[in-house]
Amino acid sequence: MEKEHKREFTEKIYDYLHTIPEIGFKEFKTSTFIASELRKYGYEVIEKISGTGIVAILDSKLPGPNIAVRADMDALTFEKDGEKCNIHACGHDANSAMVLTAAKEIKKIGINNGKLFIIFQPAEEILGGAQSIIESGYIDEVEEMIGIHLRPIQEARLGEATPALVHGSSYRMIAKIKGLNAHGARPHLGVNAVDAAVLVVNAINAIRLDPRVSHSIKVTKLHAGGEATNIIPDEAEITMDMRAQNNEVMEEMIQKAKGAIISSAKAIGAQGNIEFVGGVPAAEYDDEMINIAKTAIEEELESAMEPLYTTGGEDFHFYTKELNIKTAYIGLGADLTPGLHHPKMKFDKKALGFGVNILKNIILKRLG
Numbered sequence: 283m284e285k286e287h288k289r290e291f292t293e294k295i296y297d298y299l300h301t302i303p304e305i306g307f308k309e310f311k312t313s314t315f316i317a318s319e320l321r322k323y324g325y326e327v328i329e330k331i332s333g334t335g336i337v338a339i340l341d342s343k344l345p346g347p348n349i350a351v352r353a354d355m356d357a358l359t360f361e362k363d364g365e366k367c368n369i370h371a372c373g374h375d376a377n378s379a380m381v382l383t384a385a386k387e388i389k390k391i392g393i394n395n396g397k398l399f400i401i402f403q404p405a406e407e408i409l410g411g412a413q414s415i416i417e418s419g420y421i422d423e424v425e426e427m428i429g430i431h432l433r434p435i436q437e438a439r440l441g442e443a444t445p446a447l448v449h450g451s452s453y454r455m456i457a458k459i460k461g462l463n464a465h466g467a468r469p470h471l472g473v474n475a476v477d478a479a480v481l482v483v484n485a486i487n488a489i490r491l492d493p494r495v496s497h498s499i500k501v502t503k504l505h506a507g508g509e510a511t512n513i514i515p516d517e518a519e520i521t522m523d524m525r526a527q528n529n530e531v532m533e534e535m536i537q538k539a540k541g542a543i544i545s546s547a548k549a550i551g552a553q554g555n556i557e558f559v560g561g562v563p564a565a566e567y568d569d570e571m572i573n574i575a576k577t578a579i580e581e582e583l584e585s586a587m588e589p590l591y592t593t594g595g596e597d598f599h600f601y602t603k604e605l606n607i608k609t610a611y612i613g614l615g616a617d618l619t620p621g622l623h624h625p626k627m628k629f630d631k632k633a634l635g636f637g638v639n640i641l642k643n644i645i646l647k648r649l650g
């Protein structure tokens with residue numbers, strides 16, 4: 283009966299959040315609702331961080347670990363019949379419903395040591411959300427953190443969960459090539475930015491990195507030349523998409539790409555400038571946190587899956603990179619089809635109950 287009641291609560295929260303999908307940094311209704319719930323449960327609530335972020339604190343006032351549970355709140359924009367609409371196609375409404383329910387139940391049970399931080403961050407999809415919470419300073423004391431996300435059916439089925447969803451690193455780089463205009467009849471007086479761009483593309487494709495670590499770098503956008511076809515163009519813009527399963531390979535990739543751009547443009551007298559480098563770091567989990575999460579999963583489900591490697595990226599890993607927080611991240615099976623970021627994404631809501639209990643188990647292991 284008690285268990286049934288809990289499940290109904292989480293599903294009700296989920297159903298409500300599902301009706302108010304909002305995009306990154308605009309999660310106004312969502313965060314207002316969540317903040318007022320947390321306050322109702324008895325948490326100290328700091329809200330409106332960068333507009334919509336929330337950090338809620340439950341303090342035992344006794345020494346012990348400072349552990350955080352993090353949810354994301356934003357939805358995605360799709361186009362339907364020529365009109366834009368927001369849909370919770372990545373399941374951040376599910377993540378939020380699970381974390382909110384766990385927060386409610388932990389308050390009821392109470393904690394015996396340390397501090398619990400409940401983080402609802404904005405803008406995971408468009409990035410910037412994790413940094414906005416980090417920069418706020420409200421989680422400076424946090425030492426450990428848990429994240430949770432539903433997985434597509436190809437990665438995990440209902441009743442399965444991993445304590446380590448291993449995201450890769452994903453970056454984007456934009457470079458500009460500066461050449462020299464000249465008349466098409468006198469190309470020797472100019473520096474053709476198209477020629478330089480071609481050299482850059484070939485140099486990028488010739489980058490070699492450790493083949494034991496999965497990675498890729500490719501030019502995904504190239505723009506050069508203008509209206510007139512009888513002018514030697516002096517400008518080109520090149521965009522690269524970069525992936526790597528660990529941060530060392532990504533760092534080496536970024537350095538080699540910068541070198542490739544600058545030196546191959548220079549080979550014909552053009553100038554290569556790096557205009558933008560940005561993205562998310564790869565997962566770097568803590569073994570002890572993974573073990574705690576693994577036991578918590580085993581207590582709820584029959585067994586825990588091995589670490590699950592996924593090609594997607596997550597801004598969650600800035601918490602480790604910038605604040606040195608020890609992390610683990612639950613990937614939760616939910617028979618989710620056809621996939622994340624699909625406008626018709628659906629899943630089995632039974633997973634929500636599993637997620638709540640796994641989170642509760644973890645928190646109680648550290649603070650109970």
Ligand SMILES: [Zn+2]
Binds near residue numbers: 372407622623
């Ligand atoms: Zn997503």
Ligand SMILES: [Zn+2]
Binds near residue numbers: 372373374406431
């Ligand atoms: Zn997501």
